[in-house]
Amino acid sequence: MSKSPKYNQESHANICLLLEGTYPYVRGGVSSWVRQLIEGMPDLTFSIVFLGGSADEYDKPAYDIPPNVVHIENHFLIGSDKEPEIKRKFWNRKTDKSAQFSLSDKLHDQLNQEEGQINPDVVRNFTGILTNSDAITRTDLLHSEEAWESIREKYSDAPPGLDFNHFFWTVRTMHSPLFTLANIVNNAPSADMYHSVSTGYAGYLGAMLKSKTGAPYIISEHGIYTKEREIDLAHVDWIPDDVDPFKVGLDDNMGYLRQTWIRFFKSLGKMSYSSADHVYTLFNGNRLRQIKDGADESRLTIIPNGVSVKTLKAVRRAGDAPVPPVVALIGRIVPIKDIKTFIRGMRIVCSKVPEAQGWLVGPEDEDPVYVNECRALIESFGLQDSVKLLGFQDLDEIFPHIGLTVLTSVSEGQPLTTLEGFAAGIPSVTTDVGSCSELIHGGSEDDKALGSAGKIIPIANPALFAEAVIPFLTDREKWQAASKVAIQRAETYYDETEMLDLYYNIYLDNIEASQSNNPIKKAEGF
Secondary structure, eight states, X not given: OEEOOSSBOOOOEEEEEEEESOTTTSOSHHHHHHHHHHHHOTTSOEEEEEEESOGGGOOSOSSOOOTTEEEEEEEEOTTTTOOOSSOOOTTOBOOXXXXXXXXXXXXXXXXXXXXXXXXXXXXXXXXXXXXXXXXOOHHHHHHBHHHHXXXXXXXXXXXXXXXXXXXXXXXXXXXXXXXXXXXXXXXXXXXXXXXXXXXXHHHHHHHHHHXXXXXXXXXXESSOHHHHHHHHHTTOSSSOGGGOOOEEOTTTOXXXXXXXXXXXXXXXXXXXXXXXXXXXXXXXXXXXXXXXXXXOGXXXXXXXXXXXXXXXXXXXXXXXXXXXXXXXXXXXXXXXXXXXXXXXXXXXXXXHSTTOEEEEESOOOSOHHHHXXXXXXXXXXXXXTTEXXXXXXXXXXXXXXXXXXEEOOXXXXXXXXXXXXXXXXXXXXXXXXXXXXXXXXXXXXXXHTXXXXXXXXXXXXXXXXXXXXXXXXXXXXXXXXXXXXXXXXXXXXXXXXXXXXXXXXXXXXXXXXXXXXXXXXXXXXX
């Protein structure tokens, strides 16, 4: 399902960005990073293919669209398997696509059996199955006898007694968005190269575009998509465990249907990695996970995030200014950020430092149920005057009022808000996830020699959160020492100038390669 793009000059672009649930409709770290790229390279043109959940989740762009964005199109994946208005009997059509379904089954088996890297031919064959003139269509999936037999065969591998109805709808729901991707590929916006900022559906779309057009394709991955989906799927309530009582694996104790979803996203990740000309990541921990998940080590490069040190330098407080007793968690109000641990931790902080305040600064529209639960928790603790949900705020305006940034996340990549706080001279307390330990204590030996810019704490531990936060609010010398390190670390290792220069040259190299293979594009220039 798609809606008419608001911005659409139908122009060729140098770079087509493939974005899932981020810029320009959602604010946050990855969206801010995409904005940095676009606005930092005004001489290059961009088009955007945005993939979202359902259309009613998105209204208008959260950012002003710069003039070098020449095309935006929006596609929504939830509801893509809705029945046509005219009802028809299930499985009432025999197609002539037995060969395509048979090949699809073999490719699925190959994906599930292979560890690590996969042969790019798998992606090429899947792309053909979905986009060629004799492609399997959404109607084939919903109503053909071949699809019915394919699903029944897969069900035979499931644990005995698993509810077939839920298995059927699981297979149908996870595959239906692929036909939306196929439609995008067959009507792809013209571009010299494609760049996805995740794996998942957006990454697989890039793999299909690479296969279909031959144009260069790169991936930049901040958080590991498959890991974050695994965390999400462990808690969602739309997969009913009462019809899936069979647990697989000793560690995750997760039901078979949830594992089916995870295998699906891992397969999308493998195909994304195998198709990309290069994969860019933020730190070594991500790099090691990507290699394990199927990325080619020789095509992996680390490019850290960067922030506008020059801009944020202007909001640093004077050396003799008092430290505001304000603890700010800047991020989306969603479960993966573990906002409830922040609230529980602030209860302890406020009991010992009565003037302390906890600010939750970020979008609240992604998970309204969770936001309401957080509000209820604040009220149950009587913290309404101390812990406040402020919604999205301009960081330049609120940083002068903040003494400490914090993150209680259960998963992160390399959080921009922590780095932005560093550039503004604000120390941070974070959970030990992603590259947070490197940010706080340093990565290289020279970086570590600078000292610590805050404190690292375990996940889901309000008491240790409070124990780490309180000294920064009450010990001025400790705060000043950490602030000094934060500034040095941001200025030395995380200035956006270097990041933008690296990506600019990556773009130019790929654009040149693309145009050299296409004489028409080369003649037109960019």
